[in-house]
Amino acid sequence: MADQPGRGGNTLSWAYAFEWPLFAAFVVFIWVREVRLTLRGEPPAPAPVSPAPAGAQATSATAFRRPVRTTRQPAGYDDGGDPELAAYNRYLAWLNEHPDARPADYPG
Numbered sequence: 001m002a003d004q005p006g007r008g009g010n011t012l013s014w015a016y017a018f019e020w021p022l023f024a025a026f027v028v029f030i031w032v033r034e035v036r037l038t039l040r041g042e043p044p045a046p047a048p049v050s051p052a053p054a055g056a057q058a059t060s061a062t063a064f065r066r067p068v069r070t071t072r073q074p075a076g077y078d079d080g081g082d083p084e085l086a087a088y089n090r091y092l093a094w095l096n097e098h099p100d101a102r103p104a105d106y107p108g
Contacts, residue, residue, distance in 0.1 A: 087108070094108070
C-alpha cells in the first residue's frame with residue numbers, strides 16, 4: 001500500500017472532524033434544556049421592589065435609575081457648497097422630522 005492521501009488527512013480535516021460533532025452536541029444540549037424549562041412551567045414573577053425610605057442608603061435591590069433627558073437639536077453639518085450633499089441633507093432632515101413617513105413621501 002503506497003501513500004494514501006485520504007488517510008493522512010490535514011489539519012483542517014481534523015478540525016472539522018471534531019468541530020461538527022461538538023456543534024451538534026451543543027444544539028442537543030440547548031434543545032434538552034429548553035424542553036425541560038418548558039415542561040417545568042413559568043417561573044414565579046419576582047416580588048415588586050418597594051422604594052427605600054427617605055434618607056436610607058440605596059442598595060442594589062432598591063436602586064432606581066434616573067430618567068434619561070433627551071433633547072432634539074438640529075444636526076450641525078457643513079455641506080461645503082455641494083448642492084447634491086445639501087439636497088441629501090435636506091432629505092435626511094425631512095425624514096428625521098417625519099419618522100412615520102416613507103421615503104417615497106418626500107416632497108422634494
